[in-house]
Amino acid sequence: MLKCSNVKMKKGFTLLEVMIAIFxxxxxxxxxxxxxxxxxxxxxxxxxxxxxxxxxxxxxxIVRNIRDxxxxxxxxxxxxxxxxxxxxxxxxNDLFLTPIPxxxxxxxxxxxxxxxxxxxxxxxxxxxxxxxxxxxxxxAGSEYALKVLVDVSWTExxxxxxxxxxxxxxxxx
Numbered sequence: 001m002l003k004c005s006n007v008k009m010k011k012g013f014t015l016l017e018v019m020i021a022i023f024x025x026x027x028x029x030x031x032x033x034x035x036x037x038x039x040x041x042x043x044x045x046x047x048x049x050x051x052x053x054x055x056x057x058x059x060x061x062i063v064r065n066i067r068d069x070x071x072x073x074x075x076x077x078x079x080x081x082x083x084x085x086x087x088x089x090x091x092x093n094d095l096f097l098t099p100i101p102x103x104x105x106x107x108x109x110x111x112x113x114x115x116x117x118x119x120x121x122x123x124x125x126x127x128x129x130x131x132x133x134x135x136x137x138x139x140a141g142s143e144y145a146l147k148v149l150v151d152v153s154w155t156e157x158x159x160x161x162x163x164x165x166x167x168x169x170x171x172x173x
Contacts, residue, residue, distance in 0.1 A: 049163065052128060052152040055109065055117060056165040059132045059150035067146075067169055079171045080146055083134050106131045127154040137168065145170045 063083060070081050109130060110123035117126070133149040146169040153162045 048127070048154060048156060048161070052154060052161070052163040053165075055128055055130050056150040056152045056163050058117075059130055059152070060148055060165055060167045063132065063134065063146070063148045064167075064169065080169075083146060105129060127156065129153050143171070 066082055067079055070077055070079050106129045107119055109117045109126050109128045110120055111117055111126055112120065112123045117128070129152070131151045131153075133151070135147050135149075137145045137147050139145055148167045148169060150165045151162060152164075153160060155161070
């Protein structure tokens with residue numbers, strides 16, 4: 001005669017299953033918090049990166065404006081008058097392209113009451129520095145172009161950030 005045991009199957013989780021479930025939930029929550037933290041950090045840096053990009057583009061436009069003014073107002077001068085020092089590169093730091101010595105950090109930009117950036121010390125200081133570096137690029141014969149490199153830097157949360165923009169200007173007039 002066959003005797004059946006009357007063992008009931010217990011339903012529920014084992015200790016191992018509970019530990020695995022807790023581990024997976026913890027990894028998911030930590031991942032979500034890391035993503036939220038990274039997004040918050042990036043959102044804080046975005047406005048300064050955008051401002052730096054605009055300041056760098058403005059540096060290029062300053063040099064273009066001087067070149068175009070040389071063509072329009074004074075056709076008897078060279079197209080790059082006031083932009084280079086002989087065959088050497090020169091660092092410039094403001095709207096009037098005042099040369100600054102190599103290796104010296106440019107001064108901080110300031111904002112006026114209208115929010116415009118300048119080097120006027122009577123205005124509100126900012127975290128941005130702009131350095132405009134102009135150098136000659138030899139072309140065929142005696143022709144040359146100007147390489148304009150604008151480097152805008154700022155310090156944020158102990159880290160130095162940079163935005164660099166480069167353009168080449170030619171004597172196409």
